[in-house]
Structures are given as C-alpha cells and as structure tokens.
Amino acid sequence: MEPVTSEPKSQYGMMMVSSPSNNYIPPGLEYLAQLDQVIIKQIISACELLSGCEVKNRYILVNSMGQEFLYATENSDFCSRQCCGNSRSFELPFVDNNDVEVLRVSRPLKCNSCCTPCCNQEMEISANGQLLGSMHQEWNFCMPMGTTYSVKNASGDGVFKIVAPCCPCSCGSDVVFEVIGSDGPMGSIRRTWRGLCTECCTDADNFCITFNSNLDVRYKALMLGAAFLIDFIYFERDQQH
Known part of the structure; x- marks a missing residue:
C-alpha cells in the first residue's frame, strides 16, 4: 500500500499548496522577481480635491530605493x-x-x-492575458473587520491567506495586513500613515508590500494585486455618503 500524504494546512484551516518548484517568470515581471519590497504610491488628484467627484485612481510602484518601475491608471466609467x-x-x-x-x-x-x-469581494490578477490567481473575501459576521482573505493560484488552489486587523483604522499609525502561507508568515501588506492633513483631505493611499526576495514572482504579483482590493474595501472613501 502506498503511503498517504496530505497537503499542508495553515493555522486558519485552509489547505494550501507549497510555492511552485519551477522558476517560471511571466514576461515583464523579471524586475519584480528581484525585489523584497514594493511601495505603492497613489497620486493625489487636485481635480478630485476641488470638485468632490471621484476620478480615476492613478498609482506609481517604486522599489525600496524610490525608483519607479510600474504605473497604473484605473479603467472605469464616470457613472460607476x-x-x-x-x-x-x-x-x-x-x-x-x-x-x-x-x-x-x-x-x-x-x-x-x-x-x-x-x-463577498473578489479580484483576479493576470499577466500577459494569463490568469495568475485570485483573491476572495471569507464571510464573517463582522465584515470587513477581522476578515480573512484566501488567495488562490490559477488552478484554484489556496496558496496563502491575508488576515485583516480587528480594527483597520489608521489613527496616527500604519495598518498591517499579515500574509500567511502554509509554512508561516510570507510577508505583509502595510497601509502607511501619511500625516493628519493628507489623511483628512484626500483618500489617496500609500502601501508597502514586503516579501522574501526569493518568493515565486507569481505570488509577489498576487500580493501586489491584493493590496488594491484591500485599499478599496477599507480606505477608499465611498462618495455616496
């Protein structure tokens, strides 16, 4: 009889697969593969400040030395x-x-x-038209406080969890979302405090994502994408209210 093996299970009860053993890097993500930290800077819109209308969010991604390497502009319509x-x-x-x-x-x-x-909130992350994975909010009575998010690879297998703090309020300090893999902590997604005036006058946010430099680049990309769903759920002001 062949021995029975089981996949690792995290402390949050999710069956998770280990990091891929191959070194495949999707085209265009070669630079990300070298990094252990990515800082997301949202560009403050003067038009939004003056008009009160929600405009397309724009972001710059920089490394720990402050060098820019990726840029993003939200694609959505005015009415939405x-x-x-x-x-x-x-x-x-x-x-x-x-x-x-x-x-x-x-x-x-x-x-x-x-x-x-x-x-429950969802988000997909892809590279060059190929799905890398997705992020899924897990339901609880206190959502979105203390919520856990499952992150899956392209095959639908759970690869890590993101755990929100019980009180995701930024009152003079950073807000940290822990990233937990099958073998323990993999990194963190940190929403950084920008100062009282900036916090009060705009909903532009900065995030710092840290991970092991040798982590599979597809997992880094999934953590990167997850930061934007976290931003919209917790820190993007709802213009309807």
Missing part, C-alpha cells in the same frame, strides 16, 4: 465611480517604463456594505 463608490468594478492595467502592460487587476461589481456571503 460616482454612483457605486468604493464598490465599483474596474480594470487596473500596470505598464512598465516602455508603456508595455505586464500585469492586470480586475474587480467585479459587488456590494461592499452587505454582510451576506453572496457579496
């Missing part, structure tokens, strides 16, 4: 931004310094203030 607020659907293509798209984040429209499982 004004009527659906932070629940809106959008496409977020990332382009490099040569204006070539290397990564894309896609979010469907789902209610962000409903506590029913059918409205």
